[in-house]
Amino acid sequence: MKKLINDPKDVVTDSLKGMALAHPDLLDVDVDTHIVYRQLKKTDKVAIISGGGSGHEPLHAGFVGHGMLDAACCGEVFTSPVPDQIMEATTKVNAGKGVLHIVKNYTGDVMNFEMAAELAAAESDVEVATVVVNDDVAVQDSLYTAGRRGVGGTLFVERIAGALAETGADLEAVREIAQRVNDNTRSFGLALTSCTVPAAGRPTFDLGEDEIELGIGIHGEPGRERRPLQSAHELAKELVEAITADLDFTGGPVIAMLGGMGASPLSELYLMYGECEALLAEKGIKVARSLVGNYVTSLDMAGCALSVCRADDEMLKLWDAPVKTAGLQWGE
Amino acid sequence: MKKLINDPKDVVTDSLKGMALAHPDLLDVDVDTHIVYRQLKKTDKVAIISGGGSGHEPLHAGFVGHGMLDAACCGEVFTSPVPDQIMEATTKVNAGKGVLHIVKNYTGDVMNFEMAAELAAAESDVEVATVVVNDDVAVQDSLYTAGRRGVGGTLFVERIAGALAETGADLEAVREIAQRVNDNTRSFGLALTSCTVPAAGRPTFDLGEDEIELGIGIHGEPGRERRPLQSAHELAKELVEAITADLDFTGGPVIAMLGGMGASPLSELYLMYGECEALLAEKGIKVARSLVGNYVTSLDMAGCALSVCRADDEMLKLWDAPVKTAGLQWGE
Incomplete structure (x- = not known):
């Protein structure tokens, strides 16, 4: 470790x-x-x-x-x-x-x-x-x-x-x-690597060299399945399909977050976000606000998750209101 | 990869x-x-x-x-x-x-x-x-x-x-x-792991299971030396000593950044920041402003760097002025 x-x-x-x-x-x-x-x-x-x-x-x-x-x-x-x-x-x-x-x-x-x-x-x-x-x-x-x-x-x-x-x-x-x-919110994540809990000293789970875990939990809990690594485009499809199969997001605007699990670089998260937003658009889902970065993480796990919230006008207005915290900050 | x-x-x-x-x-x-x-x-x-x-x-x-x-x-x-x-x-x-x-x-x-x-x-x-x-x-x-x-x-x-x-x-x-x-700025970094350039497909350099590289460059260029992993406290000493040996920061206030290399979780970066600020204080160096997170990274490298800027009043005032970018944002 x-x-x-x-x-x-x-x-x-x-x-x-x-x-x-x-x-x-x-x-x-x-x-x-x-x-x-x-x-x-x-x-x-x-x-x-x-x-x-x-x-x-x-x-x-x-x-x-x-x-x-x-x-x-x-x-x-x-x-x-x-x-x-x-x-x-x-x-x-x-x-x-x-x-x-x-x-x-x-x-x-x-x-x-x-x-x-x-x-x-x-x-x-x-x-x-x-x-x-x-x-x-x-x-x-x-x-x-x-x-x-x-x-x-x-x-x-x-x-x-x-x-x-x-x-x-x-x-x-x-x-x-x-x-x-x-x-009105649904999320789905995937892991490229396990996290390592400091007290345990070794990875929570083992993933093969070219393997990913779809549907990973933020504590490294098992998801839906393991499979070989695919392209960002294919992986984005998995995220978008899992979420949209569960809730109908068409029509109103949504807030979308492509969140890193902790160890994936920002460039990859932006790349994944781009794939996800394009796929959402194909389904008629309009992203009104977005957030890309490490916000809800799992120690040193590499991977990402997509979270989408079907937002009404009140939610969007509140989302835009000033916020001042260590992790999220914007003004008027 | x-x-x-x-x-x-x-x-x-x-x-x-x-x-x-x-x-x-x-x-x-x-x-x-x-x-x-x-x-x-x-x-x-x-x-x-x-x-x-x-x-x-x-x-x-x-x-x-x-x-x-x-x-x-x-x-x-x-x-x-x-x-x-x-x-x-x-x-x-x-x-x-x-x-x-x-x-x-x-x-x-x-x-x-x-x-x-x-x-x-x-x-x-x-x-x-x-x-x-x-x-x-x-x-x-x-x-x-x-x-x-x-x-x-x-x-x-x-x-x-x-x-x-x-x-x-x-x-x-x-x-x-x-x-x-x-x-008026000095920086020094360390790596726990190599980064992997996508076009290369494999790590830029090899580090042993318990080895770190002190003085790493942000492209994975060699630093000063490799040595076994030490505690955060000992590593913080290395960062602080390297920087303060190069420039006298005593007296005036400083702006300090503990920046992640990309794959180290925020909890570790805060932990390292705490160690560094305490060590700077021991040397009579007063941190007036600070920043902790992933800002100047090296793809998926785990590790961190300390940057310290000896700031005059004008610099501090400008630092505090509103900024609105994707990576750094604060209001009045």
């Missing part, structure tokens, strides 16, 4: 220390609890929290800031954050207007966020609403999941719900749009 | 097609000439062009836009752009106030930009000034270089000169600050 780390057991702590130093004006990082808070807490809005296992950076800590999250709870690598940690974050960010939990659909995450929500309600009278993200069309159930996995679509949910929260909307409205974004 | 590409000979064209589709409001991409132009051309400013071999994305095409470049000339992978291409871009972006060429110090780049500048002056009466970036302290000469190589510091030069150009400063002022940034 070749990684830029110290002791594998300290990777999350060490990485958060670096994040704190890199973003002193944007983030307050509690290195002990592994909670990343937004600076300049706003007191007149619904607060939004997400979190999950580490290893998907910039998700979630990199999306803390204006227009997205108020806090992120970072678990160990590919390990759910714990209820106490989530409860602490929930209580701290609550400004009296309630807290939305954005939870990727993995059994541990769902359970621990649920427990934290109950604790926060019981002990501190915090009103919590939850949206569970389950956008991955690859498999119905998975290693760590009952139902579909939550993957790249989480970014869409965090961004659009985060933007609505900034307007002063109430908890039910923020929850509703988060759910709506999730319900 | 496992890459998300079609025919290796088309990688630059195919990637630029994707970039054009991904940024319709920001970029005008001439797919035939491999020139990326900024939309909304400003007519009252010095124009700035950069370019070089492809494979370092988001550099340079990803830095075209408000506050950085007016155009980028993309060569084939790790191959200089040609004089005609550079001349065409130079002529097109010139708004009568002259054009600055920002050139990384590689023999082919320097020669071709020089030839293009002469052609543009002779044929179209365009005034061209040039800054050659040579921030890499690793080696004095290299495979493709007489003198030091130009690497991560190019981003600092493009950003700060780009911001000054937006204010309406004249060509000499923009050239002067570009040169000043370069003169």
Whole structure:
């Protein structure tokens, strides 16, 4: 295992220390609890929290800031954050207007966020609403999941719900749009290589020299099938077909993300995006907004995923609103 | 070779097609000439062009836009752009106030930009000034270089000169600050793995299972030495020592970038940044601004580089000015 780390057991702590130093004006990082808070807490809005296992950076800590999250709870690598940690974050960010939990659909995450929500309600009278993200069309159930996995679509949910929260909307409205974004989003990914979890020290799975895994999960969970490497054009077809077979995206505009898994260079991601957008256009699907880069990753896995969200005018407007986080940033 | 590409000979064209589709409001991409132009051309400013071999994305095409470049000339992978291409871009972006060429110090780049500048002056009466970036302290000469190589510091030069150009400063002022940034910037990188050039189809160099290359070039050129992998803390020491041995950064503030080579996950880059900033602090060097991520890359190489710029107040102010490009974006 070749990684830029110290002791594998300290990777999350060490990485958060670096994040704190890199973003002193944007983030307050509690290195002990592994909670990343937004600076300049706003007191007149619904607060939004997400979190999950580490290893998907910039998700979630990199999306803390204006227009997205108020806090992120970072678990160990590919390990759910714990209820106490989530409860602490929930209580701290609550400004009296309630807290939305954005939870990727993995059994541990769902359970621990649920427990934290109950604790926060019981002990501190915090009103919590939850949206569970389950956008991955690859498999119905998975290693760590009952139902579909939550993957790249989480970014869409965090961004659009985060933007609505900034307007002063109430908890039910923020929850509703988060759910709506999730319900209209589908994702599908593929891996060229495995990731390597630092504590394990070796690749999570083996892939042959010319083999890829279609429908890969962001923890290296098995997808739909392995097959020989194909051209970008052929692979893009697989991504687009998997998603469009699951939901009808024709008609309205969509937001499309071609996300890297962490170790594929940006030039390849742009190349794949071009193939995907052209294929979507052939199907009459019009991309209104797009994002290309590493956003919801899987450590050092090479590969990519396509996420598409069927967006209405409200979603597009919120997507365009200013956002200022470490991982996503744009102005008016 | 496992890459998300079609025919290796088309990688630059195919990637630029994707970039054009991904940024319709920001970029005008001439797919035939491999020139990326900024939309909304400003007519009252010095124009700035950069370019070089492809494979370092988001550099340079990803830095075209408000506050950085007016155009980028993309060569084939790790191959200089040609004089005609550079001349065409130079002529097109010139708004009568002259054009600055920002050139990384590689023999082919320097020669071709020089030839293009002469052609543009002779044929179209365009005034061209040039800054050659040579921030890499690793080696004095290299495979493709007489003198030091130009690497991560190019981003600092493009950003700060780009911001000054937006204010309406004249060509000499923009050239002067570009040169000043370069003169105050030092970089040093390391590789955990080789990159693989698509047309070659195999890794540029071989590294043992536990071996790293210190002082690596962004085309996989040899650095100072190979040695066994060490902890992030020890590796950060190497980066910081190499840079600070070359220039005295104590006293004034600095801008620091911990840049990934392309295939190292963001969590490792933050971790390395934390180690570097702490070591710089021990030496009395105060980081005023920082950047962590993949900015000046080497295809699918794993590894990182530290770039540090001794910044005066003017540079910091320009650094903070709004920038809107595909690869770097912030508001007021």
